[in-house]
Amino acid sequence: MLSKDTVAFLCANGGQLLDAAYPEVLGDAVRVPIPCASRLDVVHVLRAVEQGARRVLVVACPAGNCRSMVGPDEAERRLHRAAALLREAGSHAQCILARAAANAPEDLRSTLAASLEDAANQIEEAPA
Amino acid sequence: MTAQAPAEGMVVGSNLERVLRAGHFAVCGEMGPPQSCSAQAVLNKVSLFKGNVDAVNLTDNQTAIVRMSSIAAAKLILDEGLEPIIQMTVRDRNRIGLQSDLLGAAALGIRNVLCLSGDHMSFGNHGSAKAVYDIDSVQLVNTVHRMREESLLICGDGTPPKPRKPDAPWNNVPTPLFVGAASNPFGDPLEFRVVRLAKKIAAGADFIQTQAIYDLPRFERFMAMVRDRGLHEKVFIMAGVLPVKSPRALTYMRDDVPGMSIPEELVKRMEGAEDKEEEGIAMCVEIIERVRAIEGVRGVHIMPPMWEKVIPEIVSRAGLLPRPTFEGEPA
């Protein structure tokens, strides 16, 4: 279950609609609406972590579903860059990109489950 | 001044110049100075070259790896009666350093210099070195030529025999160096390689040593273009050959040395050979025979990297012995 230390950036055409229909998927995560995943800025991610987020989630549309064509790809590149900048600053905050249509909460659930498991593994593997 | 006046028709009278002007097919070798101050390492190789070649190139920090100065190594072999050709690159010295070293080399009795750009420092063991490249290799050719023919430095000052005194007239002393340049018939673009050769001749080159030749058809095309412009009559062209003892050496040059052309059949031939050293020698001798038959090729420059001991056998089997000697010249 997601708590307030997750910040979720939600696209107006996908993530926000999905969340409205299936609010339990994102649990207590802090929602940040954005018009399209392509509008995600690296600075937004860093600011979220600065303000206490341990996990940053971007809910983008599946490939081919984006109303602005390239939104999810742009978001992915920026999220990668943000993750690299966070690591450089010594932060272990997790960056997750989920591609899920408004009517496909299962896609979002499974991405989240896999990512949370990954994060758990990373923590176990990390030296004390 | 240590130099005696060159014989008639000669510009400096070095052994290499005499051999070439007498119309003999010249033979040069190549020696890489050691990566240490060991004079013995230089002297140990002298006997391999003596009597087998007319002059020996001393490389100038080849592949941008720090080695004993080519001028110092040249002096060591000169004292043993072996004629040096110092290689001089424009990578490490500006025009002040280059001209100073040219004066010094000539003062030590060195009479031949090969002017080069030099391998970029990123290939060597000091990749973070600051590049100099104050002048380029064509300009260095012209610098040496002018120091010899006009006794003038780049700045226009003369080279007087004594420290300058006000009101005292003097005759500037020429710097007696036979000037060489390199040419790569395998670099691109081919047509422009001939133009660049012409530029080096216009700048004052007396002799040319080429990149190692394996691709004979391309070299023949190059030489045909050279003859079309009459360049072979204006400069002594010596063909570079590089004997190898493994197919890996060939594929390394093909894949990793810029500006090389290695035909696939030679790689296959080396791979198929039982005695690779013997095959390498035979291949080199064949290439020498082939280039010798090309009009305008006036000599051969044999450069066996770390395999100098093969020189006597190659020159012997290629029928290049005995080497000519001249009166008043140490044998």
Next chain:
Amino acid sequence: MIVADRKPLDEILEMVGDANRILVSACNTCVTVCLAGGRREAAILASQIRIHAQEAGRTVEVRENCLERHCDPEFLAELAGELEWADVMVSTACGVGVNLASEVYPSARIIPGLNTSFFGATDAPGRWLEMCGGCGDCVLHRTGGICPIVRCAKSILNGPCGGSQDGKCEVDPDTPCAWQEIIDRLALQGRSAELEAVEPVKDWGTSHSGGRRRRIVDEVFQAEGEGEA
């Protein structure tokens, strides 16, 4: 424009040391265009510094601003108040900006956030290429507009060297050989014959070799008694 790269965070943090009040000052000119030190990159750096401090359990105050230009004293005047406050200023302007800000505020600790690299142009979004060496004695009219001083690894004026193959430089197979480009460009213009002439040695006295350079426009410049010697 001047093209720069941001320094690695570790290097910047080491220069910042234990300063608690940090000003990150961006420049809205060249380094904004090359995405190295504009407003947005300064925001990223400031955020990284704050996150790093949090992870280390330290408290720092980081402020950001962006000047129109760091290479003009009148714009730098805006920094006066912030520099009163700050222990250290990280400049994400080019080296010109760091020099000038340090001259205008000699007692302030001003450190470079960027490595200033070259004079270049945008080649494609996200890629900049070096175009000019600022040698002070332009030869571009003779080389078809291709600078041999910086685009040739050996600054050859009578190129190409023997390492040019398949149009590429021996130093880096991803870099075109500038001399191949020059030959092709002059051929396109029907000017190949010009390449037959030996280009004489260059006067580097107009370049950095001559020390700090200066340019004066007489009808504008008014010496204020004590101008630089």
